[in-house]
Amino acid sequence: METITDLIKDVPVPKMVKIREVFDDTHIPEDKIVETVQNELSREALGGQIKPGMRIAITCGSRGINHYAMMARAIVDFVKSKGAEPYIVAAMGSHGGATAEGQTQILKDYGITEENMGCPIKSSMETVQVGLSGIRKQPVFVDKNAMEADGIILFNRIKPHTSFRGRYESGLMKMMAIGLGKQHGAESIHHQSPAIMHELVEEYGRTIMEHCPILGGIAIIENAYDETYLIRGLTTDEIITEEPKLRDLSYKTIAHLLFDKCDVLVVDKIGKNISGDGMDPNISGRFVQPKYCSGGINAEKVVILDLTDETHGNAQGIGLAEVTTRRLFNKMKLEMTYPTGVTNTFLHLMKIPMIMDNDREALQLALCCCPDAEDQNNMKMIRIPDTMHIEYIEISEGLLPLAKENPNIEILSEPYDLPFDEEGNLF
Structure with a gap:
């Protein structure tokens, strides 16, 4: 690496400025979360289906949701109030290294434990075939533990998907098709043409609703913060008719970088708890399948510095960057990362970018390899903590003129040098 270090040692790292991106902050207050969940479930068409003595499975997946444990416990307590017996099932495809233990750990990271929930948590990779998909007649699989219930309540966030567009993207329909399908079901969908994935999610989801005791679900939309x-709360019929409307609403509430393009985008951390692709391409602009999706910022080079603790070494998405650090590389666990690639077939997500010994060199390498930069003396660089948290970010001086023109950007500091420690890492 000494040769590369020598080649880039004189590349300047631009001064940065702290800014705040201002979005609509409309939200449900924390002290109203439990009440809202239970009110939604209390509708006769939804909660009225739950009878005393019924065993009710509640799905919990791998995506981070604000107040996740609080909402899950609210669903559990509602089921108990109806005299039924709730339990939580880990509903995620190949995450957690495609192991039951790994998926239990993911839920534990979110505070979803038997102690906190007051009910059993069941995690298994076993599935049962429940039928054939409506149009293509493909076998449809569902989590064995969920199928042992008298009723299933879905619980998931609705948001734009990272690799396809359609009436149903990330949400309750996908929770059924891929989450309840576990690794077996997820692989079945992903190993068909990506051009029809949006159709498959609906087709498999509808098949599951026809053959499984789906009662309905709780759908969450989050704001930009x-x-x-x-x-x-949605009944099965409302999942079909209302989820597409909620999907449209989610496009209006999600955050986005308030710049069209930059030379270098620096992402401090990626992880499966942040996005299925480690970093949300609706922010980063780096889509798994750009043929079918678009959006986000146009960055000539992307640098990823580290992994979240919650991802447990799963570095899926690292292949969407050009540069990373040895710190991240040393944390990457192939046994956690590769099963996801085998399942979704997007093997390029696991490719290893150029590895630099520290953060400074990673930034310098990316900066010196931007031939399309409009002004080599005023490089446009953006640094974000991760793609879930882009309210407070840093931009280089080269982006200040654009920032000052945008009424939704607050400039919080004067330009300053990034603080590197003696080893060349940011702190």
Whole structure:
């Protein structure tokens, strides 16, 4: 690495400025979360289906949701109030290294434990075939533990998907098709043409509703600050008719970088708790399948510095960057990362970018390899903590003129040098 270090040692790292991106902060207050969840479930068409003595499975997946444990416990307590017996099932495809233990750990990281929930938590990779998909007649699989219930309540956040567009993207329909399908079901969908994935999610989801005791679900939409914007209880019929409307609403509430393009985008951390692709391409602009999706910022080079603790070494998405650090590389666990790639077939997400020994060199390498930069003396660089948290970010001086023109950007500091420690890492 000494040769590369020598080649880039004189590349200047631009001064940065702290800014705040201002979005609509409409949200449900924390002290109203439990009440709202239970009110939604109390509708006769939804909660009225729950009878004393019934065993009710509640799905919990791998995506981070604000107040996740609080909402899950609210669903559990509602089920108990009806005289039924709730339990939580880990509803995620190949996450957690495609192991029951790994998926239990993911839920534990969110505070979803038997102690906190007051009910059993069941995690298994076993599935049962429940039928054939409506149009293509493909086998449809569902989590064995969920199928042992008298009723299933879905629980998931609705948001734009990272690799396809359609009437149903990330939400309750996908929770059924891929989450309840576990690794077996997720693989079945992903190993078909990505061009029809949006159709498959609906087709498999509808098949599951026809053959499984789905009672309905709780759908969550978050605002740009990851606060709870909306909580909506949906019956099975309403999942079909209303989820597409909620999907449209989620496009209006999600955060985005208030710049069209930059030379270098620096992402401090990626992880499966942040996005299925480690970093949300609706922010980063780096889509798994750009043929089918677009959006986000146009960055010539992307640098990823580290992994979240919650991802447990799963570095899926690292292949969407050009540069990373040895720190991240040393944390990457192939046994956690590769099963996801085998399941979703997006093997390029696991490719290793150029590895630099520290943060400073990673930034310098990216900066010196931007031939399309409009002004080499005023490089446009943006640094974000991760794609879930982009309210407070840093921009280089080269972006200040654009920032000053935008009424939704607050400039919080004078330009300053990034603080590197003796080892060349940011602190």
